[in-house]
Amino acid sequence: MTELANSPRPPRRQFRNINAFTDLTTYRLPPAGIVSILHRVSGALMFLLLPFIIWMFDTSVSSEISFARFKAVFNVGVGFAPGWFFKLVALALIWAYLHHFIAGLRHLWMDVSHAAVTKEFGKSSAIGTLVISIALTLVLGAKLFGLY
Amino acid sequence: MSVNYGSKRIVVGAHYGLRDWLSQRVTGGLMALFTIILLAQVLFSRGPIGYDTWAGIFSAQWMKVLTFVVIASILYHVWVGMRDIWMDYVQPVAIRLALQIFTIVWLVGCAGWAIQVLWRL
Numbered sequence: 001m002t003e004l005a006n007s008p009r010p011p012r013r014q015f016r017n018i019n020a021f022t023d024l025t026t027y028r029l030p031p032a033g034i035v036s037i038l039h040r041v042s043g044a045l046m047f048l049l050l051p052f053i054i055w056m057f058d059t060s061v062s063s064e065i066s067f068a069r070f071k072a073v074f075n076v077g078v079g080f081a082p083g084w085f086f087k088l089v090a091l092a093l094i095w096a097y098l099h100h101f102i103a104g105l106r107h108l109w110m111d112v113s114h115a116a117v118t119k120e121f122g123k124s125s126a127i128g129t130l131v132i133s134i135a136l137t138l139v140l141g142a143k144l145f146g147l148y
Numbered sequence: 149m150s151v152n153y154g155s156k157r158i159v160v161g162a163h164y165g166l167r168d169w170l171s172q173r174v175t176g177g178l179m180a181l182f183t184i185i186l187l188a189q190v191l192f193s194r195g196p197i198g199y200d201t202w203a204g205i206f207s208a209q210w211m212k213v214l215t216f217v218v219i220a221s222i223l224y225h226v227w228v229g230m231r232d233i234w235m236d237y238v239q240p241v242a243i244r245l246a247l248q249i250f251t252i253v254w255l256v257g258c259a260g261w262a263i264q265v266l267w268r269l
Contacts, residue, residue: 040229040233043226043229043230043233044230044233046226047226047229047230047251047254047255050226050254050255050258051258051261054258054261054262054265057262057265058261058265060199060202061202061203061206061265061269062203062265062268062269063199064199067198067199067202067203101180101183104176104180105180107173107176108173108176108177111173
């Protein structure tokens with residue numbers, strides 16, 4: 001014991017406070033990792049925009065007059081903010097909801113099925129999640145901006 | 149008193165992890181179910197969706213009850229999720245506590261607003 005206590009150890013290198021710009025960008029994530037971090041990002045985004053979501057619920061459902069105001073905000077805009085800006089925010093919410101929804105179903109499926117807990121399924125289902133959520137976002141986004 | 153230290157220590161005695169994991173699954177499942185029910189009502193409505201159709205969906209009593217349950221689900225689901233994020237990325241205790249308090253205030257405030265909108269319909 002005394003030997004151990006007396007012999008000085010070389011100081012260990014400490015890795016603290018990773019830099020978001022120089023370190024995070026060098027991380028190479030597999031598809032499942034991308035889905036995982038986007039699950040967090042989309043969840044946090046919806047959390048922050050919760051008042052906007054409830055404002056949409058409030059104005060769209062409360063009365064005919066508020067419903068007209070709801071539509072006007074997206075078509076005309078309000079104050080200095082143009083309508084397309086609100087549509088863009090809504091589109092971000094659409095993506096966040098779709099991604100969170102599908103990634104959540106993937107989680108539930110992996111909890112229920114033991115066969116789904118493999119490296120291969122983790123990768124294929126992650127790619128499927130990204131493809132479906134982005135494709136649906138594009139389809140709904142085109143509708144939102146009146147492309148069809 | 150039973151031994152609860154050393155190799156006999158019960159590490160997961162609070163069942164914290166299981167409770168959070170399970171509650172996020174249950175609340176998430178409820179929200180998914182709500183999404184599908186709401187979507188079905190919108191898609192199977194006739195004609196263009198105006199105010200009457202949209203407000204009509206939420207004016208049914210069973211839909212109000214379901215929406216209320218979903219609001220409560222969101223409250224707990226988001227609390228667990230945001231707390232996970234703060235615990236992972238924010239180490240200073242003071243800042244983390246402040247953010248957790250902000251999360252609770254934000255969520256309870258939003259839930260109150262949503263319930264008010266729902267029940268005056």
